[in-house]
Amino acid sequence: MTSNKGQKPAAIRDTNIKLVMRLLSKETLCRSDLAKKAKLSNPALTAIIEQLIGMGLIEEGAEVETNLRGRRKVDLMVNRRFAAVAAVDFSSDNIKIAVADFVKEIIVSREIADSEIITHEVLAKVVETLKDVLRQTDIPVKCICVGVPGKINSETGKVHMAAYKYRDCQGVNMVELFEKEFGIPTVLANDASLQMLAEKRSGGTRRDSALLYIDYGMGGALWLSGESFDGDRGLAAELGAVPFMYNGEVAIYEDVCCINAMLGECGYTPDESDSWEKFVSAYSRGSEKEVAAVERSAHGVSLLIRCILGITGCRDIIISGKVGRLGESYIESIEKYMLGEKIFDISNLKVRYGKYLVDGTVVGAIDKAVTYVIDSAVSNR
Secondary structure (H helix, E strand, O other), X not given: OOOOOOOOHHXXXXXXXXXXXXXXXXXXXXXXXXXXXXXXOHHHHHHHHXXXXXXXOEEEEEXXXXXXXXXXXEEEEEOOOOOEEEEEEOOOOOEEEEEEOOXXXXXXXXXXXXXXXXXXXXXXXXXXXXXXHHOOOOOOEEEEEEEEOOEEOOOOOOEEOOHHHEOOOOOOOHHHHHHHHHOOOEEEEEXXXXXXXXXXXXXXXXXOEEEEEEOOOEXXXXXXXXXXXXXXXXXXXXXXXXXXXXXXXEEEHHHHHOHHHHHHHOOOOOOOOOHHHHHHHHHHOOOHHHHHHXXXXXXXXXXXXXXXXXHHOOOEEEEEOHHHHHOHHHHXXXXXXXXXXXXXXXXXOEEEEOOOOOOHHHHHHHHHHHHHHHHHHHHOO
């Protein structure tokens, strides 16, 4: 948690305003309950509430009696019509597009099937689909958040370490593309970091965690000391690209652990849309080659977890992505290999599937876009 020590009064006010918005985004609260949760004095909270109501960010509900003495309270809630936000998810084989209101409830969504590889043609489809989706709401859209594989260089806005995804459009600046087409502020973010944000907004924000996104490719995210760890230029936690020795050869974890690696090991064609379903079906029947490929992936993941544990101390490991179709047996295999080589104390280590196996990027993108709108409104008030 960031300390307010040394901050100017205006910065402290901004921090408190954002705190109140975060609390109200989770639940409807009356003033007294809000003051307790925010740990603010009544005068300070009253000033913030009046300001937020004046800005249109929150609104009051109807008065209700709280007891037989006729005492009344007025609930406060986020104004769902203050803004809408859009999310575009490039993380897997189907591109997902959604528009949500200001309380993060999805109004309309679409998918563009069989779009694992991003090309100029695919981007054109995304733009046209998003235009159609935006026409489905009368709430003004004030931010677009685009989730992409690879790491976002915060200095240049370019995507690194995901060249396989961008067949003929590696030089496209996504932010410039969407802002030019829609005239709406656009935020670009790593897909795994957005998935981590989605997981943490659903609970447990204080616990250090590592997320391994295992899909057709492989990515990762770290949550340390209560916030996403992205490095000073946004290039940290590309865990799938970490090199290691496997069976006497140098490899990266993505080449051993991801779905495409498992499919290739068994002779499936990764580009065929039903290959993964066929693989999962064969694995569930106990087919020898599919079981061996899954074991190879689980062994690689266990090695990566030991690296994460040694470097960060994280004992909460979240597995996300379409690998979740393998079921609990995949987690059990990872844990089996962890127990096999006792390099670190793993007594309190938890390996688990995340709450959002396939929709985490969209959920995280909506959250990030709403936060952007709030921050912009507070800064420009």
